[in-house]
Amino acid sequence: MDFFRRYKRDKVGIVFGALLVLLYAVALTAHWITPADPMAVNLREVFSPPSSAHWLGTDQFGRDVLSRVILATQVTVRVTSAACLFAVLTGVPIGMFVGYRGGWVEAIAMRLTDMLLIFPIIMLAIVIVVVAGPTETGVVVALGLAQAPTFIRIARGVTLAAKEELYVEAAIAAGSGWPHILVRHIWPNISTPIIVQATLTLPVFVLNASALSYLGLGVQPPTPEWGQMLNEAKDHLITSPYLIVGPAAALVVFVLSANLVGDVVQETLNPKLKKRK
Amino acid sequence: MGAAEPLIEVKDLKVHFHTEDGVARAVDGVDFAIAPERTLGVVGESGCGKSVTARAVMGLIDAPGRIVQGEILLRRQSQVVDISKLDPRGREIRGIRGNEIAMIFQEPMTSLNPVFKIGDQIVEAILLHDRIGRREARERAVDLLAAVGIPLPRQRFEQFPHQLSGGMRQRAMIAMAMSCNPRLLIADEPTTALDVTIQAQVMDLMNALRRDFNTAIMFITHDLGVIAGMADDVVVMYLGRIVESAPVREIFHHPKHPYTRGLMGSIPSLADWGARRLTAIEGVVPSPFAERQGCGFAPRCPHAMEICRTRDPGLEDVAPGHAAACFLHRAAP
Numbered sequence: 001m002d003f004f005r006r007y008k009r010d011k012v013g014i015v016f017g018a019l020l021v022l023l024y025a026v027a028l029t030a031h032w033i034t035p036a037d038p039m040a041v042n043l044r045e046v047f048s049p050p051s052s053a054h055w056l057g058t059d060q061f062g063r064d065v066l067s068r069v070i071l072a073t074q075v076t077v078r079v080t081s082a083a084c085l086f087a088v089l090t091g092v093p094i095g096m097f098v099g100y101r102g103g104w105v106e107a108i109a110m111r112l113t114d115m116l117l118i119f120p121i122i123m124l125a126i127v128i129v130v131v132a133g134p135t136e137t138g139v140v141v142a143l144g145l146a147q148a149p150t151f152i153r154i155a156r157g158v159t160l161a162a163k164e165e166l167y168v169e170a171a172i173a174a175g176s177g178w179p180h181i182l183v184r185h186i187w188p189n190i191s192t193p194i195i196v197q198a199t200l201t202l203p204v205f206v207l208n209a210s211a212l213s214y215l216g217l218g219v220q221p222p223t224p225e226w227g228q229m230l231n232e233a234k235d236h237l238i239t240s241p242y243l244i245v246g247p248a249a250a251l252v253v254f255v256l257s258a259n260l261v262g263d264v265v266q267e268t269l270n271p272k273l274k275k276r277k
Numbered sequence: 278m279g280a281a282e283p284l285i286e287v288k289d290l291k292v293h294f295h296t297e298d299g300v301a302r303a304v305d306g307v308d309f310a311i312a313p314e315r316t317l318g319v320v321g322e323s324g325c326g327k328s329v330t331a332r333a334v335m336g337l338i339d340a341p342g343r344i345v346q347g348e349i350l351l352r353r354q355s356q357v358v359d360i361s362k363l364d365p366r367g368r369e370i371r372g373i374r375g376n377e378i379a380m381i382f383q384e385p386m387t388s389l390n391p392v393f394k395i396g397d398q399i400v401e402a403i404l405l406h407d408r409i410g411r412r413e414a415r416e417r418a419v420d421l422l423a424a425v426g427i428p429l430p431r432q433r434f435e436q437f438p439h440q441l442s443g444g445m446r447q448r449a450m451i452a453m454a455m456s457c458n459p460r461l462l463i464a465d466e467p468t469t470a471l472d473v474t475i476q477a478q479v480m481d482l483m484n485a486l487r488r489d490f491n492t493a494i495m496f497i498t499h500d501l502g503v504i505a506g507m508a509d510d511v512v513v514m515y516l517g518r519i520v521e522s523a524p525v526r527e528i529f530h531h532p533k534h535p536y537t538r539g540l541m542g543s544i545p546s547l548a549d550w551g552a553r554r555l556t557a558i559e560g561v562v563p564s565p566f567a568e569r570q571g572c573g574f575a576p577r578c579p580h581a582m583e584i585c586r587t588r589d590p591g592l593e594d595v596a597p598g599h600a601a602a603c604f605l606h607r608a609a610p
Contacts, residue, residue, distance in 0.1 A: 103340075166387040173335055173382075174402045174453065175375030178366070184401065188392040 006268045013264035016257040023254055026070055027077035036064035038071040039222055047240045056246040059229075060236065068224040069246040075225050076254070079139055079218075080205040086144030088198055091151025096182050096190075098152075099159030110156065116149045121204075122211055129217045139218050143208050147201055154197050158190035165189070192269050199262040203255040210251055226251045282352060283310035284460055284493050285334065285378075290347035290361070292329050292338055301565040303329040303342070305517035308592070311461065316487065316494040318508030318525065320501060320540070324562055326517040327497045331463045334495070335380055336360050336370040351377065351461075376406040379454035383466040385446035389438040396422070396434030399453045406457045421452040424489070426482055444475035451482065455490055462487075463495045468503055480506050501544055505529060513537050516573040517565060519592055523599040533601040535578045572602070580605055 007013055026033065036054070042062035050057045056065035098109040116124065128142035162168065163186065171185050210227030212218035219225040221232075226247040233243035292304040304326040311317045319327045332338055334349055349360040351373065363370040374380075382388040390398060399418040400411065407414070415434075422430035425448040438446055447467060454462055464483065468476040480503065487494055496507050504511055505525065512522040513536065521534040532538045542556035560577035572578070575585040584604050595606040 166382055166384055167390040169337070170380075170382060170388040170450070170453075171390070173337060173374055173380040175371045175373070175405050176401075177368075177371055180405070184393075185390055189390070 003268060007264065010264045010267070012260055013268070016260040017264070019253060020257040020261050023073060023250075023257070024077060027074040030070050030074035034064075034067035034070050036067045038063060038067035038224060040064075047236065049240070050242055057240065057242045059232065059243055065229075065243060065246045068229060069226070069250050072224040072226050072229060072247065073250060073254075075136075075219055075223060076206060076209060079136060079209050080143070080202065082140045083143035083147070083205050083209070084198055084202055086140055087147040087151055087201070088194070090144065091148040092155040092194055094148075095152040095155025095157075096159045096186060099156035100163050100178060100182055100186065106156070109152070113149045113152045117153075121146045121208060125208060125212055126215070126217060129212060134217050134220055136219055139209060139212055142212070143205055146208070147205065150201065151194070151197065154193060155190070158193050159186055162186045162189050196262070196266045196269055199258070199265045202262065203258040206251070206255055206258065282312070284313045284352055286310040286348075286350040286352075287330070287334070288348045288350070290330065290333060290349060291345045292326070292333050292342055293345045294342045296341055299566040302517050302569070303565060304333065305569070307347075307514070307517070307519055309512050309519065309522065311493050311495060313460065313493055314487065314491050315509045316496055316507055318504040318511045319495065319497045319514060320499065320504055320511060321514035322499055322562065324565065325514040327514050328465055330514075331380070331465050331495060331497055334360065334461075334463060335374055335378060336363055336365045338365070353377070372406070375402060375454075375459070376457045377459055378461045378463060379457070379459040380463040380465065381447070381450045381454045381467050383469050385443050385450055385470060388450055389446055391438055394435055394437055395441065395449050399449070399456055402453045402456045417456070418452070421456055422449070425449070425452040425455070425486070426478070427452070444471055444478065447471060447475075447479055448482065451479075451486070455486060455492070458490055459492060461493045461495065463497070465497045466499070467496075469498065469500070476503070477506075483507065501540060513540070516562065516569075518573060518602065520574065520603070521599075521601045522592065523596075527596070527599050531596075531599070533595050533599070533606050534574075534603045535580050535605070536574050537601075572604070 007017070040063060042058070045058050045062040046060055048054060048058045048062075054064050054066065056069065059065055059068070094109065098106040124146045125142040128145055129138050132138035132141050168181060168185055171181050176185070209218060210225065210230070212227065213225040214227035214231045216228070216231065219228060221228060229247040230244060233240075233247070236243055287307060287309050290304055290307045291302070294301040294303055307326070307330055309317065319330065321327045329338070329342070333344055338344055344361045347361060351358045351360055358369070358373070360370065360373065389395070396415065396418050399421060400414045403409070403414040403417055404411070419430045419434055422433055427433050427445060427448050433441070433445070441449065451467075467483075468479050471479060483494065484507065486492065494507070496504070498504060508525045510522070511525050511528045512519045513528070513534065514520070515536050521528065521532070521537045528537065529541070532541050536558070539556065539558040543558065545555060558577055559579070563573070563576060569589070571586040571588055572581075572590050575581045578585065582604060590602045590604050590607075592600045592602045593607070595601050
């Protein structure tokens with residue numbers, strides 16, 4: 001695989017790629033690797049500081065924080081992957097269609113997209129969550145729809161360029177209809193920028209998911225989520241500051257690795273960018 | 278032209294582009310017909326409307342262009358279809374494109390999709406129109422690659438466009454165009470981007486295919502040498518109109534219109550090499566935005582008369598099968 005061979009040349013890419021893989025591995029195996037039951041309440045052990053039994057301490061219900069951070073990783077990965085997929089699957093087809101179709105359909109679709117883009121994403125997500133309800137599905141839909149306009153714009157932009165290619169005209173001259181042209185001729189030629197955008201947007205999804213649950217609009221207790229754990233921990237910041245360490249560190253590591261990996265993926269898929277540095 | 282019913286007949290076709298600078302009359306009243314299995318050469322300099330005519334025949338005119346007048350009649354087994362009236366996105370025109378009329382383009386470098394194997398692109402083209410299995414389509418694609426003279430067709434099938442030379446790519450494009458055995462092949466400057474030896478090979482190939490597949494060809498070029506080697510009949514276009522139309526021998530031996538003569542005079546010849554200066558046609562092509570008055574060629578014509586600036590000559594027969602749009606060849610008007 002040419003992609004991996006070139007990706008491997010970047011040390012930052014290797015280190016943070018490994019971290020990201022580690023986080024996903026943790027997410028996939030969360031149920032087996034938690035040292036204690038993340039939901040088990042133990043009122044005799046509330047607010048115990050980090051120890052060999054509880055590496056990150058216990059919270060106000062005596063639950064093991066490390067186990068909760070591990071389970072929260074799974075929740076975050078699940079929610080953000082689904083939301084990212086949702087945004088791509090709604091945004092890209094719309095963007096490709098209106099870009100290819102042009103005319104008044106495009107004009108109307110793009111003005112609507114612009115209107116969605118003027119709202120801060122978090123605000124849009126809050127509105128959607130309020131409508132759809134603060135469930136995991138609600139969060140996925142909210143984050144996905146909030147990001148879909150970005151993908152509409154990108155897919156439309158690259159489609160506009162690709163549809164002028166002579167091979168597209170040759171395909172029309174061969175009698176292809178538009179669905180065939182979009183799927184078989186345009187999509188393979190525009191997938192790269194869309195993959196890059198998806199990787200670059202992943203950390204935004206993670207931050208927004210945490211922000212929503214911090215605000216109490218995301219994943220509901222007792223299911224752990226980093227933002228929601230931070231929200232609970234802030235009430236005990238003076239007395240038990242260690243509670244904040246686990247979820248905050250996990251969040252930082254995830255977002256940082258996803259960001260850097262996104263950059264390296266972009267440079268790998270578009271080697272011209274690298275020379276500019 | 279032969280006595281046979283024409284395969285395609287274009288009548289008084291006008292394609293105008295409505296732009297912010299005004300109306301560009303890219304094709305401004307063109308008539309011609311192509312009989313089955315004949316080759317029509319369309320000659321003219323850049324911007325004379327020859328490519329736009331070809332696109333109109335394929336139903337490929339995009340906004341701001343519009344067919345404002347005329348008919349493009351395609352004769353099928355039982356009925357006649359007017360392509361200019363079909364919805365350019367509709368099902369009917371898609372059944373004609375690639376199936377009954379196929380097209381090859383000037384740039385073999387960019388008219389193949391870079392991310393697909395050559396063979397798969399031909400298979401796609403076959404499957405668009407014929408309800409046959411993928412395996413059968415593969416076999417036919419390999420046969421087609423062999424038929425257009427691509428050595429080792431099975432290996433080439435698996436290769437990507439960037440692995441092929443320009444000539445090979447144009448052959449692959451021709452294979453793709455011939456995949457559904459079209460009755461008319463429109464070739465828009467197919468040899469212009471190729472070097473001369475490859476040009477000759479591609480022309481030989483197209484002539485051979487015309488015999489084998491019984492296909493009529495509309496061959497667009499600005500190269501008179503290519504026309505001499507390919508065409509049965511020739512139309513010369515200038516400023517969106519046909520100025521002369523005749524069988525190929527007639528047009529080379531007895532060109533009537535001063536523009537055609539000018540084109541002939543600008544061909545270098547080996548016979549009188551160095552003895553003769555090439556004659557150039559004076560002036561430049563007028564803007565297609567300009568309102569036409571009289572003969573479009575009059576401002577550049579060495580024989581222009583008073584009448585040429587005021588009245589439009591129109592295409593009229595000067596000899597059997599030979600028409601020219603010029604007052605020089607008329608009996609006193």
